[in-house]
Amino acid sequence: MSYFVTGTDTGVGKTLVSCALLHAFAGQGKRVVGFKPVAAGCDDDGHNEDAKHLREAGTVRASYGQINPYCLPQPIAPHLSARHVGARIDFSRIFASYDELAGQSDEVIVEGVGGFCVPLNEKQDSVDLVKQLAIPVILVVGMRLGCLNHALLTMRAIADAQIECAGWVANVLHADMPALQENIDALRERILVPLLGVIPFQAQPDAREAAIHLNMSLFVRPESDA
Ligand SMILES: Nc1ncnc2c1ncn2[C@@H]1O[C@H](COP(=O)(O)OP(=O)(O)O)[C@@H](O)[C@H]1O
Ligand SMILES: [Mg+2]
Secondary structure, eight states, rough: OEEEEEEETTTTTTTHHHHHHHHHHHHHHOOOOEEEEEEEEETTTTHHHHHHHHHHOOSSSOHHHHSEEEEEESSSOOOHHHHHHOOOOOOOHHHHHHHHHHHHEEEEEEEEESSSTTOOOOOOOOHHHHHHTOOOOEEEEEESTHHHHHHHHHHHHHHHOOEEEEEEEEOOTTTTEEEEEHHHHHHHHOSOOEEEEEEEEOSOOHHHHHHTOOOOGGGGGGGGGG
């Protein structure tokens, strides 16, 4: 089983929450692996930071290339980053890696790139990718000014695409966000899927520590009812 972790924007905590989910599921004795189909921006070693974090947080052995089939050099919009190196993001390559990972694990945590509607090539975007992967989405809301609009717009896009949403996570990006609890309450009143956790601001972000704040009892799968 898998989840696609999307966010209200880039830099809102998708990687932190994805790694926290990997630790939480691993703690339940599950074989888990992270997947970053598309990354824009790589280190000197030609690998992407997010993908490296995901790889470390998983329990299944997988090659870097399986975990991150598209590692595009420039940290810009992915379809542009691909174009700049004469490449094109092809979904079939993503599905091939995904199937390999899914075959070896109980849970695949897929981290999106950017926000939910980001273009991936000239015709397809991240919404198309999630639809075709046919897995539920988890929305990470980076708690900062503007997040109510971003969160509600993203929820609307998820609903419009008829994609299942397993819930949302409030990730506190700043130590002193004004009216934090009122903002969380405003989203709880308007978002019908469960709030899976509130990750506090961490002076030194740590995915294992973040995992403690996820309410794993809310991760119910239809299969478990059978
Ligand atoms: N709860 C938090 N407290 C403090 N810093 C955080 C928190 N969540 C994320 N960050 C920091 O914010 C930045 C963006 O987080 P990241 O998980 O990489 O976001 P994304 O994957 O959405 O781009 C990182 O430097 C990360 O360490
Ligand atoms: Mg990330």
